[in-house]
Amino acid sequence: SVTENEAMIDTTTTKSASTVTLAFTADYYQVADGLDLSVPIVLTRNLSGRSRMYIGWVEDGGSLDVGLNFTYLNKWKGGLNYHKFLGDEGASIGAGSFDQTQYDRDYLSFNVSATF
Numbered sequence: 001s002v003t004e005n006e007a008m009i010d011t012t013t014t015k016s017a018s019t020v021t022l023a024f025t026a027d028y029y030q031v032a033d034g035l036d037l038s039v040p041i042v043l044t045r046n047l048s049g050r051s052r053m054y055i056g057w058v059e060d061g062g063s064l065d066v067g068l069n070f071t072y073l074n075k076w077k078g079g080l081n082y083h084k085f086l087g088d089e090g091a092s093i094g095a096g097s098f099d100q101t102q103y104d105r106d107y108l109s110f111n112v113s114a115t116f
Contacts (some may be wrong), residue, residue, distance in 0.1 A: 017049030019062070034073040041066050045086070058100045061087025078112035 011038040062088055069079035087100030096113035 012050060014049040014051075017051040018047045020045055021048055036071045038069045039067065039068065040081075059083075059101045060088040061085070075116070076112070076114050079110070081109045083107050083109070 042065040067081035085102040089103040
């Protein structure tokens with residue numbers, strides 16, 4: 001409990017909040033000669049409460065990531081990933097607003113690497 005500076009606490013937050021992350025990866029070995037593929041999927045959801053610890057907390061929000069990764073001849077590795085922000089669209093955070101301010105910031109990422 002808070003014993004000093006109580007006025008500094010955002011009264012629209014709750015004492016507790018919970019989130020869950022589910023991760024799954026489907027692996028496909030030898031799809032072609034020397035080529036392995038994997039499809040990772042990660043879902044994160046804020047379940048309850050309004051966090052005091054994280055300023056960007058989105059009520060009933062979260063994110064979804066879906067990717068496609070490859071390994072070729074155990075030398076070349078790469079992947080493509082899509083990230084989507086989930087939650088009600090909003091323009092600001094704090095002062096009682098817990099909407100998703102990143103709703104228009106979904107993105108794709110790409111990577112390639114080689115070992116030698």
